[in-house]
Amino acid sequence: MYEIKKQIFLNLTKNQKSALCNYLRALMKKSQPQSVEDVWEKFVEDEKYYLELNCSRFEFLSEIIEDETFKSDTIKYLYECKKYYDYKEKQKPIIEANKAFEKKKREFLREVKMSKESPTKKQLYYYERLCKKYGLEKKELSSKLEARDEIDRIIKEHDTSNLYQTELQEEE
Numbered sequence: 001m002y003e004i005k006k007q008i009f010l011n012l013t014k015n016q017k018s019a020l021c022n023y024l025r026a027l028m029k030k031s032q033p034q035s036v037e038d039v040w041e042k043f044v045e046d047e048k049y050y051l052e053l054n055c056s057r058f059e060f061l062s063e064i065i066e067d068e069t070f071k072s073d074t075i076k077y078l079y080e081c082k083k084y085y086d087y088k089e090k091q092k093p094i095i096e097a098n099k100a101f102e103k104k105k106r107e108f109l110r111e112v113k114m115s116k117e118s119p120t121k122k123q124l125y126y127y128e129r130l131c132k133k134y135g136l137e138k139k140e141l142s143s144k145l146e147a148r149d150e151i152d153r154i155i156k157e158h159d160t161s162n163l164y165q166t167e168l169q170e171e172e
Helices: 002-007 014-030 036-052 068-116 121-134 144-171
Strands: none
Touching: 002 068, 014 036, 014 068, 036 068, 068 144, 121 144
């Protein structure tokens, strides 16, 4: 797509070309299922309408919108945009798989780091309070990971038992 930009709209200024290309790319992305010719026709129809109202973003198109080179350049660019978005759509499952893999890798590395660090004061305090509340025997916690897992285990164990007890009370 970037190579074709160098070959098209040679009579426009850098800013005009950039604005037009950005608009066409966004239009193609929004109209992805439609054909390039349909997008071209919609673009010309809209621009002619706005030019008649004197409120077009691309006033410079008034002289060249009917030009055959402008049409061919625009259609070339729209084809490139369509190819780009089709390719991007095909790559989506691979990108999603890579994201999921990277997320698992970060989680694993976070746990490795936690296993090497000593537990925080907050974790130790919270663990002591839970043990006291539920009458459990305290263990010696050696890492943040162990503290987190032990706290989670206690909470899950007692939340499920509390849930079970509340269900029994509701049935009675």
